[in-house]
Amino acid sequence: MKSVDARGLSCPEPVLRTRAALAALPRGEQLEVLVETATSRENVLRTARSMGCEVRIEDVGGGFRLIMERP
Amino acid sequence: MRDALTRFFASRGGIILAGGIIGLVAALLQKLGNPPNMGICVACFGRDIAGALGLHRAAVVQYLRPEIPGFVLGSCLAALLFREFRARTGSAPVVRYFLGVFAMIGALAFLGCPWRALLRLAGGDLNAIVGLLGLGVGISVGVAFLKRGYSLGRTHPARTAVGWILPVTMLGLLIMAAARPSYLLASVKGPGAMHAPLLLSLLAGLLIGFLAQRTRFCTMGSIRDVILARDVHLITGVAALVVVAFVVNLVLGAFRIGITATPVGHSAHVWNFLGMALAGLAFALAGGCPGRQFFLAGEGDADAGVFVIGLITGAAFAHNFGLAGKPDQIIEGVLHVGGPAWNGQIAVLLGITFCLVLGFAMRERWDA
Numbered sequence: 001m002k003s004v005d006a007r008g009l010s011c012p013e014p015v016l017r018t019r020a021a022l023a024a025l026p027r028g029e030q031l032e033v034l035v036e037t038a039t040s041r042e043n044v045l046r047t048a049r050s051m052g053c054e055v056r057i058e059d060v061g062g063g064f065r066l067i068m069e070r071p
Numbered sequence: 072m073r074d075a076l077t078r079f080f081a082s083r084g085g086i087i088l089a090g091g092i093i094g095l096v097a098a099l100l101q102k103l104g105n106p107p108n109m110g111i112c113v114a115c116f117g118r119d120i121a122g123a124l125g126l127h128r129a130a131v132v133q134y135l136r137p138e139i140p141g142f143v144l145g146s147c148l149a150a151l152l153f154r155e156f157r158a159r160t161g162s163a164p165v166v167r168y169f170l171g172v173f174a175m176i177g178a179l180a181f182l183g184c185p186w187r188a189l190l191r192l193a194g195g196d197l198n199a200i201v202g203l204l205g206l207g208v209g210i211s212v213g214v215a216f217l218k219r220g221y222s223l224g225r226t227h228p229a230r231t232a233v234g235w236i237l238p239v240t241m242l243g244l245l246i247m248a249a250a251r252p253s254y255l256l257a258s259v260k261g262p263g264a265m266h267a268p269l270l271l272s273l274l275a276g277l278l279i280g281f282l283a284q285r286t287r288f289c290t291m292g293s294i295r296d297v298i299l300a301r302d303v304h305l306i307t308g309v310a311a312l313v314v315v316a317f318v319v320n321l322v323l324g325a326f327r328i329g330i331t332a333t334p335v336g337h338s339a340h341v342w343n344f345l346g347m348a349l350a351g352l353a354f355a356l357a358g359g360c361p362g363r364q365f366f367l368a369g370e371g372d373a374d375a376g377v378f379v380i381g382l383i384t385g386a387a388f389a390h391n392f393g394l395a396g397k398p399d400q401i402i403e404g405v406l407h408v409g410g411p412a413w414n415g416q417i418a419v420l421l422g423i424t425f426c427l428v429l430g431f432a433m434r435e436r437w438d439a
Contacts, residue, residue, distance in 0.1 A: 007225065008159070008161075008162065008226040008227060010162065010223055010226075010357075010358035010359075011292060011359060012295065012296070012299060012358075015299075015300065016218070017437060019300065036157070036159075037157065038077075038153075039287050042287065043287075046302065046304060050300070050302065062228060
């Protein structure tokens, strides 16, 4: 699975990196995005949904893991 | 319950409600004694606090505004209740300090931060349109840098004490505001002498800090997200702020349309535009508007805390070196257009240069 580590990055860098990775992701494949704050979690979630992705969120130690799939 | 509230605050309804409440509270604070079109102004209030502490000697803008500690402590409370308080630091703090300094110099050339630009618009001051256009241009330049890989680097988790330094400092300021020790300066005339009762100002600050932490309210972010991704989430909250403040101003008879000699405003259009362009660019490069930086500082972000200290010391530089814009004046029926003097104009251009150099220099390669 392709992965974007956006932990510790300021707004809007996690969103920018997620958008770029999703644009390059083949259909049907999954992308994992790691973020640290609840704000980044919400921003990345909104971005992925606006690009039509299904998103699953897991709490991981000190942050969140968002797994998204391009339809 | 906590999860349901989190979902609500993250929703469109949540951000509109928060924006509306901020607009209402700001307009009411004006009625209760804060200066006209300055119910909430993060830049002006930071400048007033710098004055109260004696960091500058501009006698008309000295007052320890309780709204600002309220912002930080309200945000801190929200972060603690919703388990989002995280001490973190290490992302180019010295760069953030100077971005704070220049953001304040730009905002004071215009005479207001983005929050006050919106409130000036809601109060009928048409110079706000020029300022907001400048803000938009500054943010657009910031977005262009961000798209090309501009980054201040990663923060790192820190010891809890690091995250508490700014909230505790704000608590200390609040105690000073209540105790009024003799060394604390307070204006007897001018905008610094106009203020709502301390307790009401504090409650307003706490409420706004709480709501803004939960909804991630950010005036700069609202424009940036539209430019960057056509994402209108945050800007619906900002629009709600303007609409509600406008309606309350109309009801209270505080709406006065004009372009010259507006309350604590000037009509030197070039400097309204360039001042806010500098502020917008600095906020975009620092990742948040001045309000947002205070809210982040409240939830443990010590880098945002450094930006905040930059804002307050920037206000001191602005007044000690005579960089801030002067309001328009009508003397014996003749309009004297205000704005920043030549040294303030140089400082704005220097700030823009500083931000442009950073935008090119602080680039990081990352693969999609």
